[in-house]
Amino acid sequence: MSLKTYITRLSLIAFLLVNILSLTSINSAYSQAAELPTEEAAISEGQTLFKNNCMQCHAVHEVVVGPALKNVYERREIPWLINFIKNSQKVIASGDEYAVNLYNEYGKAVMPAHDFLEDKQILNILGYIKQQTDNPPVEETATTAGGEGAPAGGGGIPQEYLYLIIAGFVIVLVLILVVLSMIITVLTKFVNNKEDLEEADKEYVNQTFNLNKFVRSNGFLFFIIFLFTIIVVKNVVDGLYTVGVQQGYQPTQPIAFSHELHAGQYEIECQYCHTGVMISKSANIPSANICMNCHSAIKTESKQIAKIYAAIDYDPETGEYGDNTKPIEWIRVHNLPDLAYFNHSQHVNVGQIECQTCHGPIEEMAVVKQWNTLTMGWCINCHRETQVQTKGNDYYNDLVKAHDGGELKVVDIGGLECSKCHY
Ligand code: HEC
Ligand code: HEC
Ligand code: HEC
Ligand code: HEC
Ligand code: HEC
Ligand code: HEC
The missing domain is CATH 1.10.760.10 (Cytochrome c-like domain)
Known part of the structure; x- marks a missing residue:
């Protein structure tokens, strides 16, 4: 196949692609009531x-x-x-x-x-x-x-714009190809018309593009091996650094409970469900009773809610409870090894740290995901950098005095001592 026909075919394919893309976006635009605002x-x-x-x-x-x-x-x-x-x-x-x-x-x-x-x-x-x-x-x-994939409406780039952007790129590509092929045609003609051309040059000008030869060339082979090596090395190194680190862990839960819906859209306070977070080491996963405050009346027909009813043996028809109860088996997302001690009230209540600092934007997650690494380095770094909240906390008065009222970081109150975090 000569370079020229190769290019013509490419442009043809690209042209078809553009048409298909524009058809899909026009279709969806026609099926909508026109008078309603879209801004x-x-x-x-x-x-x-x-x-x-x-x-x-x-x-x-x-x-x-x-x-x-x-x-x-x-x-x-x-x-x-x-x-x-x-x-x-x-x-x-x-x-x-x-x-x-x-x-x-x-x-x-x-x-x-x-x-x-x-x-x-x-x-x-x-x-x-x-x-x-x-x-x-x-x-x-x-x-x-x-997880954070397509949110329910709003936010992100709408599908149709994406199509348009892709279509735009393809059009530009086609234009470039057309211009290039025109240049090649003109140049080839021009050179061929020159009479004082040697046989070797003529061959060179009229050569065809040989994909087979290209793929087998040393340069190409070297490039592929190089790429492959880089990918392998990167994966191995990353892997070594992350042994035992569960960042990004996002198991599918037995009930499709969504924080995006409850904590985000309906703005239910975290503490309403995670009752321990201000007062104890553990934040607690809510019991089904807390769900029932609302779901005895909301979405009673939902299959997902039926799983809550099954767990506490509740009959939504009669409103009666049986005694065949079994706990909902939520899959634990965050889990420090037994050798480490972490206390929520110390951080959330005394330290006044937002949940999101450690857990990420939970209120946007349809499915909870471990946001941070939870490694020892992560704890230590934060203790080195974060100020202790001493205002209005009498416990710290003497310490603040001892530090001449200067800044007090967690490291200054012993936040890097092994025994504080290890049993
Ligand atoms: C309506 C109740 C409810 C509210 C409100 C709520 N959660 Fe949850 N949360 C749950 C349930 C149930 C689970 C266990 C299932 C899951 O992981 O999705 C959970 C799991 C979690 C987990 C993962 C626990 C693990 O297994 O490691 C984190 C972190 C969390 N919630 C943080 C928050 C934060 C932060 C907020 C406030 C922005 C919040 N939650 C609001 C009910 C709630
Ligand atoms: C403060 C009220 C409240 C509490 C407490 C609550 N929910 Fe909800 N839940 C709602 C509302 C409101 C909706 C959305 C209803 C709708 O979409 O019409 C909802 C929707 C759901 C849905 C989606 C149902 C579906 O089929 O679309 C699930 C699953 C769910 N909740 C599970 C739970 C679980 C599990 C708990 C306890 C950990 C819980 N909820 C606690 C108010 C609550
Ligand atoms: C207290 C409950 C309630 C609230 C709040 C409410 N609706 Fe309704 N809506 C209903 C009920 C129930 C019906 C069914 C007709 C009826 O019983 O009057 C209905 C019917 C409708 C219908 C006709 C649906 C159809 O299938 O043709 C529209 C449209 C509608 N509501 C829009 C709204 C909008 C917009 C709002 C907010 C500004 C709203 N409603 C607030 C209860 C409510
Ligand atoms: C300083 C970081 C930090 C902050 C702030 C924080 N968490 Fe956590 N959270 C953790 C760590 C670390 C774990 C794992 C604990 C373990 O495995 O013992 C965890 C675990 C959890 C769990 C799983 C159950 C449990 O208690 O182990 C829930 C639920 C949770 N956090 C909710 C919250 C909520 C809600 C807030 C805000 C009110 C919050 N967290 C603030 C670091 C934090
Ligand atoms: C976002 C910052 C941050 C992260 C991340 C963090 N901490 Fe802390 N931590 C604090 C602050 C602030 C305090 C001081 C609270 C106070 O005033 O007592 C603290 C205090 C502590 C203390 C008490 C120290 C003392 O001397 O009284 C322990 C123990 C602790 N953290 C353990 C952990 C562990 C374990 C982790 C990791 C799993 C962790 N922390 C991650 C900010 C953080
Ligand atoms: C701020 C809290 C904190 C302090 C201070 C701290 N550690 Fe850790 N350490 C942790 C956490 C959390 C882990 C678990 C990290 C993980 O699972 O990746 C850990 C893990 C370890 C491990 C690895 C265990 C294993 O199974 O891989 C060793 C060893 C260790 N710490 C020793 C120490 C020593 C020695 C000190 C004192 C110089 C110390 N730690 C101080 C929080 C702390």
Whole structure:
């Protein structure tokens, strides 16, 4: 194959790719209600309004107290929706058939009036619902794969932009190829037309690109071996440094409990569940009773919640408890070896260190992952660098005096002594 035909075929393939890509993004753009806002600011206002006014009863993809709102802008006209959301009882009282049926279907549950919302705000809520409809949350099984992978709506680069960016790159690539092949054509013609060309030069000009020869060339072989060696060496060295280090460990838990949902979206305090964190060595994993404070009423039909019921032998139909209980077998994520002593209250309560400093952005994790290395070096480094919080802590008064009121780091109170961390 000559270099020229090679290039022509490449451009053809690239051209097809561009077409396929643009088709997919156009398709998804057509299936949407056009009037709803799509700007980020509007969507995020819609999200806040939805959280504050609607979320106790509605979710986008599931029935809660009211219907799932997915696609609702396709079920009804926008003006109808605005009226209904502002005052659903008025629409029902007017005898609107759809509204009356829905009302009966949902056991005559009354949706409160929201006449304090402006039309524009309602459009923003609907815009947010549309955005959520178009970007459904990842399936439970899929969330375990990446952890911080595609979040449920919002954040990150939307899929369509990614397509556009890729398409842009491909187009640029094609243009470069076309220009290059044009240059080659012109040059070849020009050189061939020169009469005083020697046979060897002629051969050189009209040579074809030989992939076979290229792959077998010494240079190529050397390059591959070099690359391979580097990768192997890097892996071995990394491996040696991380023997016994579980950073990034992210086991799949028996119940798809999500911190992103509970601690992030619903802003439940960490201490509400991890009851020991301020007062004892261990933070504690909550018992099923704590879950039941909410889940005796919330999401009672969910398969995941059914696992909580099974663990405490609770019958959601009758509300009765049996005695066939068995603990939920949460898989431990963070685990220091027995030889080391770590105390939560000392760090969180006395040291006033945020959970996130050590555990990372837990409130964004659908599945908990070990964020830090938890090696001795990690503990020691922090003790060397971190100030002790002495203000308002009488225990430290004398020590602060002894240090002339100067700064007091953990190392100064004995934070590097072996016996403090080792039994
Ligand atoms: C206290 C619970 C509650 C709250 C809060 C609530 N809704 Fe509803 N919503 C319902 C119920 C129940 C229905 C079903 C109709 C009925 O029973 O009146 C419903 C129906 C709807 C429908 C019609 C759905 C369909 O399938 O056609 C829309 C749209 C809707 N709600 C939007 C909202 C929006 C937007 C908010 C927040 C501004 C909101 N709702 C707040 C309970 C609620
Ligand atoms: C609604 C209850 C609840 C809330 C609120 C909550 N957690 Fe958890 N947390 C759990 C449960 C249940 C587990 C065990 C299952 C798991 O690992 O996902 C857990 C596990 C963890 C783990 C891993 C424990 C291990 O096995 O090593 C850490 C770290 C953690 N939570 C930190 C936090 C932080 C930080 C917050 C606040 C931002 C928080 N949690 C809020 C219930 C909760
Ligand atoms: C303070 C209230 C509260 C507590 C306590 C609580 N949850 Fe939740 N949980 C919620 C809310 C609200 C939702 C979201 C419901 C929705 O999406 O409509 C939820 C959703 C869930 C879901 C997702 C269910 C599904 O099918 O989508 C799981 C699983 C879950 N919780 C497990 C737990 C576990 C396990 C505990 C105890 C460690 C717990 N929750 C404690 C309020 C709570
Ligand atoms: C100074 C670092 C640090 C801070 C701050 C911290 N943790 Fe931990 N956490 C750890 C270490 C280290 C472990 C492993 C402990 C072990 O294996 O003995 C751990 C373990 C846990 C566990 C597993 C159960 C347990 O008690 O061993 C939970 C849950 C947890 N942390 C929650 C929290 C919460 C919630 C906060 C904030 C209120 C917090 N942590 C703050 C370092 C920290
Ligand atoms: C983010 C910083 C940070 C990390 C990481 C950290 N610590 Fe600490 N640690 C502190 C601070 C701050 C104090 C001082 C608390 C106080 O005022 O008593 C402290 C105090 C201690 C003390 C008491 C020291 C004394 O002399 O009273 C022990 C023991 C301890 N840490 C163990 C550990 C272990 C074990 C680890 C690692 C698994 C660890 N720490 C990781 C910040 C950290
Ligand atoms: C701030 C807390 C802290 C202090 C101070 C500390 N260690 Fe450690 N050490 C740890 C932790 C945590 C581990 C476990 C690290 C891991 O699992 O990778 C550890 C691990 C070790 C290990 C490795 C054990 C093994 O199985 O690999 C040895 C040995 C050790 N420490 C000795 C010491 C000596 C000696 C001192 C005093 C000079 C000391 N440590 C001071 C926290 C501390």
